[in-house]
Amino acid sequence: MARPISASTMVEILRAEGLTVHEVRDWRTHNRNSKGPWGPVNGVMIHHTVTSGTARSVDIGYDGYAGLPGPLCHGVIDKRGHVHLVGNGRANHAGLGDGDVLRAVINETTLPPDNEADTDGNRHFYGFECVNLGDGRDPWPEAQKEAIEKVAAAICRHHGWSERSVIGHKEWQPGTTDPRGFTMDGMRGRIRDRLRGGGGGGGGTKPAPPKPSYEPFPGSAFFHPGQRSPIITAMGRRLVAEGCGRYENGPGPEWTDADRRSYAAWQHKLGYRGKDADGIPGRSSWEKLKVPDVRD
Template sequence: MATPLSASRFVRILREEGLEVHEYRSWRTHNRNHKGAWGPINGVMIHHTVTSGTDSSVRLCYDGYASLPGPLCHGVIAKDGSVWLVGNGRANHAGLGDDDVLRAVIDESASLPPDNEANTDGNARFYGFECINMGDGKDPWPEAQLEAIEKAAAAVCRTYGWTERSVIGHLEWQPGKVDPRGFSMNGMRDRIAARLGRPPQGPEFEPFPGADFFHDGQRSTIITRMGERLVEEDCGRYEVGPGPRWTDVDRASYAAWQRKLGYSGDDADGIPGTVSWTKLRVPAG
């Protein structure tokens, strides 16, 4: 059993595993904790979305439905391998599952029993990752996406000292579920085991956190390190020095960097984009 991770630590362990992580809207405080327990945590559950398209899938997993409010998971794994965080706390993803399966996960048993009962609250016990796929057995699973599933699950397991046996699919938890469809959970656990046998290979430079990361009120050491690089590139417009809170001065400094790269007009608006961010080479934290 384990205590849930803080939002900041959750982001950090995913990035340390080498994942491109996007923080979506107010995910850090978005949860269903008022409806039930969140923790102790016992494992990781993998799903497919039965949707296509990153933007619409992430929005759906954040908002949910009228009959099933969001968040519908903690992270959405896109086809390109990027991870979009949509919830921190209890999420509507696992539902009621089999208590025998939960015991096997806790014990990290070599095999799982049949999921023939729905008597245990999985929303309290599992981190959930929704993976964008139609789930029809025809929609492909790109290697970048499979690798991201492997990395995300391994990051959580590594943090808690779990083995790959703490990772299950929704189809192994709740009667009648088929997700994830299109790859084998046993095969995925083999991949996770292999990754856990190696140290995390975090990036040398900070992956692009997404344009939506840069908004009023955002605080992060990423912004400080970005500002320090802008100063090194003679683009800093700071009177005091870069800090962790995103401000108009950060935006003006980044706009100077964009102009240095040859951008102009709306392309030099001070909001980081993938190409300019990659060229800035912000050191990873």
């Protein structure tokens, strides 16, 4: 859970990932925010356009069509692997989907079947349309698949998410089939490898990653029963990554005993004992945990 990325930061992180980015018309102020909330954001959703041709696909992504005004996504990824940014804010791409899927994305757990349409996805997901007819025959060039991987990894890295925060439209909304032509499990594997520093499946020289920004220590008093913050979610995900997770469900935004036990395991891992390993974060252990900045 996090605040949406600003337009300037979106351009910065995508280019830092090695992507060619095109800014389309007035994309920085082009959105559907007047029709509903935008954020908190929880994940990245991948689609195919059911169109051919870059220019036509980008225009539809920006303008929409009769009955469904644009933007229809935040970016269009063409077959060359270029990213065309067409919207910044709420976009008409996800529609209503399964609230159980959203909870799994937030908790970064296995996705359940999408058998309901009870939750507004346009509020919670960045959306990227990929130029492809979606007929199972139109090819997916490696440059395009690598761009999907890079886009998703850049956003996940910024928010401190793992590859489990990336889903396909077909995993969200009953009856949808996009993206068709590659598996989302395979794409998540590529994203996971990139986030771990191994690059993806595309080869070539991997650009230097953007300089990470970490959440400053909020003070020990911040961590108390009833406290809710995306900082706690980000902390929990780092604890899981360090092998210290003691969660049956989550991590989530509310401070719980599972967070305390997980943090105590981290303190023990660092060599702290006694009252120094009581599960309440201190400055030294917090700075060593390197919790991603969630304030943007």
